[in-house]
Amino acid sequence: DQQVKQNSPSLSVQEGRISILNCDYTNSMFDYFLWYKKYPAEGPTFLISISSIKDKNEDGRFTVFLNKSAKHLSLHIVPSQPGDSAVYFCAASDSTDINNNDMRFGAGTRLTVKP
Amino acid sequence: ETGVTQTPRHLVMGMTNKKSLKCEQHLGHNAMYWYKQSAKKPLELMFVYSLEERVENNSVPSRFSPECPNSSHLFLHLHTLQPEDSALYLCASSQQTGAGELFFGEGSRLTVL
Numbered sequence: 739d740q741q742v743k744q745n746s747p748s749l750s751v752q753e754g755r756i757s758i759l760n761c762d763y764t765n766s767m768f769d770y771f772l773w774y775k776k777y778p779a780e781g782p783t784f785l786i787s788i789s790s791i792k793d794k795n796e797d798g799r800f801t802v803f804l805n806k807s808a809k810h811l812s813l814h815i816v817p818s819q820p821g822d823s824a825v826y827f828c829a830a831s832d833s834t835d836i837n838n839n840d841m842r843f844g845a846g847t848r849l850t851v852k853p
Numbered sequence: 854e855t856g857v858t859q860t861p862r863h864l865v866m867g868m869t870n871k872k873s874l875k876c877e878q879h880l881g882h883n884a885m886y887w888y889k890q891s892a893k894k895p896l897e898l899m900f901v902y903s904l905e906e907r908v909e910n911n912s913v914p915s916r917f918s919p920e921c922p923n924s925s926h927l928f929l930h931l932h933t934l935q936p937e938d939s940a941l942y943l944c945a946s947s948q949q950t951g952a953g954e955l956f957f958g959e960g961s962r963l964t965v966l
Contacts, residue, residue, distance in 0.1 A: 742895065747893065770953075779862075779959065780959050780960075781857070781943055781945075781957030781958050781959045781960050782896075782955075783957065784954045784955070784956070827896065829955075833951060835951075840898050840901075840909070840911070841898070841955060842895070843895040843896040844895055845895045846895075
C-alpha cells in the first residue's frame, strides 16, 4: 500500500535550468508534506515543507507546490546547481491523527545536475 | 557534533550472528524512530519510541528487537537475520511524534551473508 509515489526514479537536468520533481499521494487525510534530500553515504536531510492550508512555499531556490485536488505536489529547484545532485524523497503525514506516527515516504527520485 | 549519530556505519554479519545498531541524538527530541531503506523502495517505518516508550511496531519480524534506554539513545538488536534483511537502517528523531520534521542519522549499511 504505497500512499506516496514518486514515479520518476531519475531526472537529469543541465546546470542553471529548472529541476521539477513530482510526487503523488492517495490519502486525502494527508495535510503536511515534506521534501528530504539525500546524498550518498548520508542520511536524508529536511529540505522544505508545506501545509495543506497553502499551495506554495518558497525557500531560496526551492519552491514546493501543492495541488490538493489532484493530490500532487512538486519541488522546483531553480537555478539547478551540480551540488543539488542527490536523491529527493517526498513524504506526507496526517497531523490531525494523534495516533499517527508514520510519515509516509516515496521511493525517491535521483536528480543529476550536469555542469 | 551532528544531531543524530549512528554506529556502526557498515556491518556485515552471518545469519547466525547477534549484533546491535546504535543511535544517539543530541537534539533534545522526545521521539526516535528506526527506518529501513531497501534499494528502490520507500523508507519503511519499523519502530517508534516516544519518551522511551514504544508506540508503534510496524509488523516487524521478531529477529529485530529495539531498545530505548533513555530519550537520547536507541538500539536495534539483530539476531538470526536473513539475506533479504540487508539494507540501510536509518535512525531518526523528532521533537514529538506525528507531523513535523525528522532528523536522520547517516544510516547503518547492513549486509547479511
